[in-house]
Amino acid sequence: MTSERPKILTDKTHIPGIETFDVYRKNGGYSAVEKALKTMTPDEVVEEVKKSGVRGRGGAGFPMGMKWSFLAKPEGVPRYLVCNGDESEPGTFKDHWLMKTIPHLLIEGMIVSSYALGANTSYIYVRGELMYVVRILEKAIAEAKAAGFLGKNILGSGYDLELYVQPGGGAYICGEETALLESLEGKRGNPRNKPPFPAVKGLYQCPTVVNNVESIATTSWIVNNGGDAYAAIGIGRSTGTKLISASGHLKKPGVYEIPLGLPVQEFIYSDEWCGGIRDGHHLKAVVAGGSSVPILPAAMLLKTASGEDRLMSYESLSDGGFATGTMMGSGGFIAMDETACVVKNTWNFSRFYHHESCGQCSPCREGTGWMEKVLHRIEHGHGSMHDIDLLVDVAKKIEGNTICPLGDAAAWPVASAIRHFRDEFEWHITHPQEATRPGAIFKGHMELV
Amino acid sequence: MKVTIDNITIEVEPGTTILQAARKIGPEVAPPAMCYYEPLKASGGKCRACLVKVTAGSEKDPRPMPKLVPSCITQVQDGMIVENTVNEQVLETRKGIVEFLLLNHPLDCPICDQAGECHLQDFSFQHGVQQTRYEEERRTFEKQDLGPNIQLHMTRCILCYRCVFTADQITGNRVHGVLNRGDHAEISTYIEKAIDNDFSGNVIDVCPVGALTDKTYRFKNRVWFTKPVDAHCDCEKCSGKVTLWYRGDEVIRVTARKNQWGEVLEFICNTCRFERKNTADWTIEGPTKVARHSVISANKYGANKIVPEFARRLAASQYKDVHEGRDTSQLNIKQLPEERFKQLIPPAGESAVAGIRSIQNWADDK
Ligand SMILES: Cc1cc2nc3c(=O)[nH]c(=O)nc-3n(C[C@H](O)[C@H](O)[C@H](O)COP(=O)(O)O)c2cc1C
Ligand code: SF4
Ligand code: SF4
Ligand code: SF4
Ligand code: FES
Numbered sequence: 164m165t166s167e168r169p170k171i172l173t174d175k176t177h178i179p180g181i182e183t184f185d186v187y188r189k190n191g192g193y194s195a196v197e198k199a200l201k202t203m204t205p206d207e208v209v210e211e212v213k214k215s216g217v218r219g220r221g222g223a224g225f226p227m228g229m230k231w232s233f234l235a236k237p238e239g240v241p242r243y244l245v246c247n248g249d250e251s252e253p254g255t256f257k258d259h260w261l262m263k264t265i266p267h268l269l270i271e272g273m274i275v276s277s278y279a280l281g282a283n284t285s286y287i288y289v290r291g292e293l294m295y296v297v298r299i300l301e302k303a304i305a306e307a308k309a310a311g312f313l314g315k316n317i318l319g320s321g322y323d324l325e326l327y328v329q330p331g332g333g334a335y336i337c338g339e340e341t342a343l344l345e346s347l348e349g350k351r352g353n354p355r356n357k358p359p360f361p362a363v364k365g366l367y368q369c370p371t372v373v374n375n376v377e378s379i380a381t382t383s384w385i386v387n388n389g390g391d392a393y394a395a396i397g398i399g400r401s402t403g404t405k406l407i408s409a410s411g412h413l414k415k416p417g418v419y420e421i422p423l424g425l426p427v428q429e430f431i432y433s434d435e436w437c438g439g440i441r442d443g444h445h446l447k448a449v450v451a452g453g454s455s456v457p458i459l460p461a462a463m464l465l466k467t468a469s470g471e472d473r474l475m476s477y478e479s480l481s482d483g484g485f486a487t488g489t490m491m492g493s494g495g496f497i498a499m500d501e502t503a504c505v506v507k508n509t510w511n512f513s514r515f516y517h518h519e520s521c522g523q524c525s526p527c528r529e530g531t532g533w534m535e536k537v538l539h540r541i542e543h544g545h546g547s548m549h550d551i552d553l554l555v556d557v558a559k560k561i562e563g564n565t566i567c568p569l570g571d572a573a574a575w576p577v578a579s580a581i582r583h584f585r586d587e588f589e590w591h592i593t594h595p596q597e598a599t600r601p602g603a604i605f606k607g608h609m610e611l612v
Numbered sequence: 613m614k615v616t617i618d619n620i621t622i623e624v625e626p627g628t629t630i631l632q633a634a635r636k637i638g639p640e641v642a643p644p645a646m647c648y649y650e651p652l653k654a655s656g657g658k659c660r661a662c663l664v665k666v667t668a669g670s671e672k673d674p675r676p677m678p679k680l681v682p683s684c685i686t687q688v689q690d691g692m693i694v695e696n697t698v699n700e701q702v703l704e705t706r707k708g709i710v711e712f713l714l715l716n717h718p719l720d721c722p723i724c725d726q727a728g729e730c731h732l733q734d735f736s737f738q739h740g741v742q743q744t745r746y747e748e749e750r751r752t753f754e755k756q757d758l759g760p761n762i763q764l765h766m767t768r769c770i771l772c773y774r775c776v777f778t779a780d781q782i783t784g785n786r787v788h789g790v791l792n793r794g795d796h797a798e799i800s801t802y803i804e805k806a807i808d809n810d811f812s813g814n815v816i817d818v819c820p821v822g823a824l825t826d827k828t829y830r831f832k833n834r835v836w837f838t839k840p841v842d843a844h845c846d847c848e849k850c851s852g853k854v855t856l857w858y859r860g861d862e863v864i865r866v867t868a869r870k871n872q873w874g875e876v877l878e879f880i881c882n883t884c885r886f887e888r889k890n891t892a893d894w895t896i897e898g899p900t901k902v903a904r905h906s907v908i909s910a911n912k913y914g915a916n917k918i919v920p921e922f923a924r925r926l927a928a929s930q931y932k933d934v935h936e937g938r939d940t941s942q943l944n945i946k947q948l949p950e951e952r953f954k955q956l957i958p959p960a961g962e963s964a965v966a967g968i969r970s971i972q973n974w975a976d977d978k
Pocket of ligand 2 (some may be wrong): 336353354519520521522523524525527528565566567568569570
């Protein structure tokens with residue numbers, strides 16, 4: 164690890180006992196709460212977050228300060244901040260790691276952010292499978308409350324905040340912000356039609372901001388160091404650092420905090436980060452931002468269409484649109500070497516979206532199951548050539564026509580896999596016996612790196 | 613405020629949705645609605661049958677909307693321009709929606725009590741393609757009795773949520789009605805519990821398909837052989853305004869009255885629906901005007917006098933009628949290509965009976 168790399172979220176995570184209030188506090192924790200509540204107005208906090216240029220880390224990358232400034236503020240109506248800790252996308256596991264490793268960083272961020280937004284009740288919605296994380300957070304909240312950082316009249320500032328942790332019921336769809344709000348209200352987690360957006364009508368029909376765990380966790384640093392200092396890190400409109408959940412055939416998978424703008428090549432191959440592809444193997448394909456984003460062949464990921472080095476930034480990853488680019492997404496970086504079967508992987512993703520569709524709108528409800536079944540057929544050697552075009556067409560009919568982006572998220576992996584790996588799909592159809600052999604490796608004209 | 617739909621401009625109240633505005637113009641431009649139901653709060657937005665293209669958001673901000681929007685829940689803005697039947701992308705998407713809705717649908721119309729007044733039949737006939745590309749096994753459920761008078765064929769359900777909202781809004785205070793997710797979601801026992809209620813029978817009327825049917829009418833007759841008559845009675849529970857469905861002199865079914873969009877005008881109680889099946893229970897007002905459903909109206913008015921709604925809707929002449937005399941000079945007019953009409957219009961002079969037959973043939977083919 165080189166020391167000059169900026170660390171915003173992970174500078175203290177190596178300290179033993181950092182999950183306890185005392186150790187966190189001794190290492191400078193909760194200074195952002197003191198600074199914000201004692202020396203800044205809520206609007207000044209919003210201003211710093213705006214200046215920082217930090218973008219939502221939950222997937223869509225919407226500028227956080229801008230989202231905050233859209234929050235409606237009608238008289239006499241409560242406002243809410245809801246932290247999205249549902250993290251259920253295949254390939255993404257950074258929020259889970261952050262919450263269990265340094266829970267007080269999130270709680271400190273929640274206090275600062277709630278103060279900025281004028282919320283007196285805030286929620287952290289945690290993925291249902293992670294009950295032990297719920298307990299860690301509840302313990303941390305109790306500690307912070309005992310120390311006077313939560314509850315009534317925090318630090319004598321006159322500001323009150325109650326913070327609650329709500330475990331989900333184990334549905335991926337409850338990570339979609341409006342489904343999350345429904346679930347938080349005790350209802351079935353069906354996404355709402357938008358508009359109205361949560362900023363106008365959110366939790367209990369009141370103005371609400373929903374932000375990702377990582378997004379909220381950055382706010383303490385921004386308050387302490389200023390928005391300009393944050394914006395100085397990163398590249399262009401991709402400011403600051405980002406947690407990447409690296410998995411797959413890498414030498415060193417794990418959660419990394421990277422400065423945005425790091426070359427993809429360096430992230431994969433440098434010993435400072437993933438350390439390259441496992442010995443004796445070569446990189447074939449990468450899903451760079453969690454299962455929802457388009458899969459790219461290795462060469463296309465490392466270089467943009469114009470031949471430049473691709474960087475780990477929102478702009479560079481999406482350079483070339485879907486024809487040659489992908490998306491930053493939630494930062495779930497899944498690397499596959501030549502032993503991975505793209506057809507099988509696509510089927511597997513499809514199975515996930517089929518299982519997780521809430522079933523409200525017909526294109527997603529019916530289309531996800533259809534794609535899954537056709538992919539299953541191809542993967543198991545019973546496909547026909549027109550199945551490939553059928554998949555493209557079904558994906559197209561889902562995309563953009565659904566209530567929430569889960570429909571798109573189900574369509575993109577299928578469409579992109581066929582776009583870039585069509586010959587592998589065809590091979591499964593023309594050589595079913597070979598392709599369905601255990602350990603079969605496609606050796607078509609595929610560029611490995 | 614002004615809104616232009618398929619080149620026809622009309623004036624509507626603020627808060628009107630695109631679908632409502634289109635319905636005001638008339639059935640020729642009204643998008644199909646499989647989940648939206650005006651009498652039920654919060655309905656709509658789910659089936660995506662009503663997606664339309666907004667080519668200009670408003671007078672102030674004339675940019676087109678990037679995606680197709682659900683017309684049933686999208687409010688018009690002053691100066692909005694909408695394309696429905698004149699937009700190829702909309703029609704193409706709608707074909708996809710039909711295909712999706714039919715994907716897991718049994719299409720057992722020949723033994724389905726809803727046949728002839730089924731919105732899914734109408735929708736797929738008007739907007740669908742003739743073949744499915746689905747080769748996989750369809751999902752099925754066991755039939756379920758919801759109390760003594762209502763039967764649920766979950767296999768035919770399109771998850772429009774109308775019955776859920778009905779159970780929620782007119783039969784007492786409950787929230788859920790759907791279990792599980794995705795294509796394995798089902799309307800379930802929650803409804804069963806709510807069904808012991810004076811107004812529960814209304815879920816039959818709101819259901820666009822044959823998923824919720826009246827057990828007292830089960831297999832009694834095909835709807836196009838019955839005679840609908842408006843009638844009323846003095847009822848202490850509801851308005852008592854109903855439609856009686858006769859076979860000969862026998863009342864074989866009682867339903868609420870519906871408007872031309874198939875929406876219930878006034879919900880009726882279970883006593884009127886299930887127990888008052890004698891002419892003596894009612895004061896007869898006269899034949900029911902059936903505006904929407906081709907098959908029923910064909911029977912009522914005689915086969916040769918009326919062109920079925922679905923064919924009429926697609927007729928080029930009618931399409932032109934709607935647009936005649938309107939100032940379309942400033943608008944971005946896109947006509948449907950000639951060949952499309954050729955495909956869609958039944959040969960000249962085709963009667964309603966032939967239209968019905970083609971529905972049947974088409975259904976039998978499936
Ligand atoms: C199907 C689906 C699942 C999602 N899951 C998550 C999730 O687990 N965590 C998350 O932060 N955002 C998730 N999102 C994105 C949220 O809707 C929302 O955009 C995000 O929480 C906003 O926070 P941010 O602006 O800080 O990124 C999901 C979106 C969709 C459509
Ligand atoms: S897109 Fe899928 S998950 Fe989202 S609302 Fe529609 S059916 Fe539910
Ligand atoms: S009549 Fe309607 S609900 Fe019944 S089987 Fe046919 S399409 Fe399905
Ligand atoms: S049972 Fe009928 S009304 Fe209820 S959701 Fe299904 S199709 Fe809609
Ligand atoms: S009628 Fe509009 S989405 Fe169903």
